[in-house]
Amino acid sequence: MTVTLQFHGAAGTVTGSCYRVTHPGGQFLVDCGLFQGNKSVRALNLKPTPFNPGAIDFLLLTHAHIDHAGLLPKLYKEGFKGEMWMTGPTAGLLEYLLPDSAGIQESEAERESRKRGRRGNEPAQPLYTMIDAEEALKHRQTTQYYEWIEPGPGVRARFWNAGHIIGSASIEVQVKDGEGKTISIMFSGDVGPDEKVFYKEPEGPAGFDYILSESTYGGREREDYSLEKRRTDLKREINGALERGGNLVIPTFAVERSQELLHDIGYLIKSGEIDPQLVFLDSPLASKVTSVYRKYAKMFDDVQLGAEEPVQ
Incomplete structure (x- = not known):
């Protein structure tokens, strides 16, 4: 069996980051973000999840921004039972960001239900609830930058400073294929910008088989701003x-x-x-x-x- 990579977000649009890696030992996700933007982009959140959440072994999270972490409660609502690996600061931010996002989902569903009620239609259901957010928070596991972890059979990972927000990481992953060969992948997460108050510049090693890199502003000339x-x-x-x-x-x-x-x-x-x-x-x-x-x-x-x- 080979190692396969599938994109379930942030392809064709900026938000909703979610990678799925399938390998002989199982499958895992890197990020599971909310789609944000205009109405048609937000509607992507309501589509059926394109894989079985219950079959996912674990998840690696680059950082706490909602476009990378905002569908985690929905993932647990639909049957995911695994652990989520992240840095300590990311775990701290999720403590507040996931309940905040759940509150928004509940209030938007309540507002839509009032509209539907006036038309005699069934009430709207939130994408996920506060209970789902609380369940997701129970599964946080933290790691330090630069330290190898083994979150599942045949998989090693370590987190590098991405210089984006507190706790943000680029994640180096090593996965064994069906012949025992190690495939090395770097998931950049969101990187930089260059001039930050709190952190050193983004860092990481070289020599990967594949690099999945953020390219939000890759085709845009931007003025240097010190x-x-x-x-x-x-x-x-x-x-x-x-x-x-x-x-x-x-x-x-x-x-x-x-x-x-x-x-x-x-x-x-x-x-x-x-x-x-x-x-x-x-x-x-x-x-x-x-x-x-x-x-x-x-x-x-x-x-x-x-x-x-x-x-x-």
Whole structure:
């Protein structure tokens, strides 16, 4: 029997990352993400799962973003019983992100059910529920960067820093085929970007048989945007708002972007470049995620504020 790889997402569209590897010892997944985007893309989440979740032995998770992890509760709802391997910070983020996603699924189904009720139709069912998210969280297993694990027969894996969000990893996998030959594969996950506050640049070995690489911006020329320029632009906007006597409201994603923004604001305050009277983080989810960053602060490659002076 040969080793086969199938794509069940992030092919033809950016979101919904899910790889399935079948080999003589069984089969496993790398990521199981939610499809996000317009209505037609989101509808892909409602399609029948194209494999038997109960036949999957285990799952390797690159990072906690919902387009890579958002269908995990659905996977357990449909019969998956195996363990999910990830880094410690990824496990910490899932503690908050999966219940948050389940809450969204339940509220959207409730809203759709009200519409259907007015037409006399059957109520809508959520893609998965809070109970499904809680079940998924029971199966988390953590590993350190650079350490080999053996999650199943004939399979070895180790996680490398991907430099994307806290805990993100590129996953090196070695799988034996039917003749006992080892096939080596690198799943990049989401990588970078180049200029990050908290982490070292992405890293990993060479010499693989196959590399499955993120290419979201692979065909796009992007202007270099340094950390120094980002902080200069942020300082200009903050000081401009303060000079006009107003408040500055900055919408941002709860995971990673909020924490980097807090870090930049803290750096600018400490260096005397801005002087806001109060800084609020007005997001329960972002506040919970920030607690994960504090817990794993020793992992940060940050020489400007340091783990001992977190921004409140």
